[in-house]
Amino acid sequence: MANRVGKYTVVFKSAPSIIGSAGVVGKTEGEGPLSKEFDFVFPDDTMGEASFEKAESAIEREAIIRAFNKAEISMSETDYIFAGDLLNQCIASTFGLRELGIPFLGVFGACSTMSLSLGLASVFVDSGASNISVAATSSHFCSAERQFRLPLEYGGQRPPTAQRTVTGAGASIVSKHRSDCPSVSAVTFGKITDLGIKDANNMGAAMAPAASDTISNFFDDTGLDISDIDYIVTGDLGFVGSELLIELLKKDHNLDISDKHLDCGKMIFYRKDQDVHAGGSGCGCCASVFNSYFINRLKTGEYKNILVTATGALMSPTSSQQGESIPSIAHCVLVTKPDNIG
């Protein structure tokens, strides 16, 4: 039975476990600093498909299949899959999961989708509405560029604040609590935050206020102290947004996370050598790094717990063309090491 704590947070009495997870990425991500962490690196970014959208479907499906294999359970034992992505009408997820035969609960949180879907799957398992549920998402550099920015062939120049959409996907299989697996202890769902930023080439700045809001709500609601958490892991704030987040939390909430903060978007690429400007972005950034690098370190007990805070920019090219600013959102999930470790 879930336990509401404060205004925004659900603490799980049963602490559902992540019994399998996988992060898969494209070629460029596979040449980055986390190369050895991922479950699979696709040798080229078409994934053998006829379009970039179909390629994105393929990587999302691949992450899910690999997560199932690692959990050593079959898909037919699964109740629900929570998934979504950045493509119009979430077609990476719908076409990627079409053949799996698992009931599909589509979610939309832009790049916050990994923590949104993981939070939802955990509520379902904790409540008994599901025994086993999957949380998954993906992004693809080429499908995102042509949908949100410019055709790749145009060769547009990108400003220093721009981030590179990660070609990658991740999936977590959530089940009843097990003492030998990492577990989800709490989730704080976020409000839409909009400080009026309009620059679609500076997503980190647009999303940092949402992360600041949800992270401070998590600490207010749970009464935990920053010293109780090993790392506060954001999804894809990148180099610009991460600095802003640290500043905002200090200024507005008197929280100093400067030596506790990691950002998947800063970790996934070599900043200079890979010419990625302000770092990685996209739903697949947090999804691939959380489900490989971070889960690996929770499993060994190297990290005691992490507060996974994926952030999303809730705009579309249409809203930007109509002069709108970029509303953002962040959802926090507290994930802890297995009970039987350390």
Added chain:
Amino acid sequence: MANRVGKYTVVFKSAPSIIGSAGVVGKTEGEGPLSKEFDFVFPDDTMGEASFEKAESAIEREAIIRAFNKAEISMSETDYIFAGDLLNQCIASTFGLRELGIPFLGVFGACSTMSLSLGLASVFVDSGASNISVAATSSHFCSAERQFRLPLEYGGQRPPTAQRTVTGAGASIVSKHRSDCPSVSAVTFGKITDLGIKDANNMGAAMAPAASDTISNFFDDTGLDISDIDYIVTGDLGFVGSELLIELLKKDHNLDISDKHLDCGKMIFYRKDQDVHAGGSGCGCCASVFNSYFINRLKTGEYKNILVTATGALMSPTSSQQGESIPSIAHCVLVTKPDNIG
């Protein structure tokens, strides 16, 4: 505590109640047969906004505000809002709800969104993860036409199987069980179904197999008989899809719903006089009709219970241009009259 029944269904022990609901529509819908049922009819389809996308945000917000007023609670008492829509990156919902300050859990189910969001809100309330949650969605004829089909100015001819996207929105406020309100007893979440239909002007035919699958799963899982249900209410199969659904359920599952079936898409317009071809469609079709006409009749006890089955076509213009067929989905929610009536 939720009770899993069969493979796809959650039966709620607490039966969360819908303590307020509202359906609002545009001018054309307000001239249809359900004119007197809606909570509000906008006098023109711009809703006083500068774009059709902003107009859609305005109608979704209006439905939510009216549902809160009818529930006689304030927004600040609300934990979560589950909402989504058909626009790219769900901008009708994100911009429509931006100012409300309620944590936002974005969902994507295309036109199945009303039953998806209502099912999720019910799981959250039943489990104790939330005390009060909102389920909402919208669609707008003009924003949908230009995004999915052709610019309105082009004046394209529509085939007889085409449906008209409803300009409308609906919202349900879900709270702990109350004996004086309609309640949600069960939800069956659907699988993605794809029989290979590629005609984006025949959505009813694409979605009927998904409805047939989820409805038969609901009866298999719960052990209920068709005679236990007053009406099986589909969202927007329209005239073509409704006939197909009745045929499929009879042929594949030996279920005869012919005298138990109502479809919001068939009910919302005068078929001939309003020149709507195969009926209404869009997330707002089920949302506006369920949250007004059907809730009104459950409240008085005229209907004992209804199985609300919104269906969604999970395609995008991009997937259709790439030659893909139209995967579909349906989610069923069993809604019953107040305990203290009849």
